[in-house]
Amino acid sequence: YRELRPIYGVFEAGLERFVDLGKDEFIGHEPARAEKESGGRLRRVSMAVEATDADVLGDEPIWHQGKVIGWVTSGGFGHSVGLSLAQGYVPLAAAADLSAGAFEVEILGERRPARILQKPPFDPDGARMRS
Numbered sequence: 001y002r003e004l005r006p007i008y009g010v011f012e013a014g015l016e017r018f019v020d021l022g023k024d025e026f027i028g029h030e031p032a033r034a035e036k037e038s039g040g041r042l043r044r045v046s047m048a049v050e051a052t053d054a055d056v057l058g059d060e061p062i063w064h065q066g067k068v069i070g071w072v073t074s075g076g077f078g079h080s081v082g083l084s085l086a087q088g089y090v091p092l093a094a095a096a097d098l099s100a101g102a103f104e105v106e107i108l109g110e111r112r113p114a115r116i117l118q119k120p121p122f123d124p125d126g127a128r129m130r131s
Helices: 029-038
Strands: 042-049 061-064 067-078 083-091 103-107 110-116
Touching: 042 067, 042 103, 061 083
Parallel strands: none
Antiparallel strands: 042 083, 042 110, 061 067, 061 103, 067 083, 103 110
């Protein structure tokens, strides 16, 4: 729930599929249109963190090339995928950097390597049977 707050735009949060800007006017239409045109300032990203004995909870800093550029909104250990996972917001330009070693997430005062996940870590192609 911390990923979806009024301080984040719908396009920043990755929820554009739920907004029809072609529809008649609605509350927030103009800000949503402006955000779509500009691309927004931030992007919500999912990350895999090389954590050891502790996982993120939320509000941990996200580092990019030696600078704090964002923050974790939530996370924890994903038992079904065997990864320490984090959700957070970073500037739009940084979200495009998929190079190895570009990101770190600070856990209990120690920076841990992290990488942006381009696909969901569990069943990325949606091949598993659904109920």
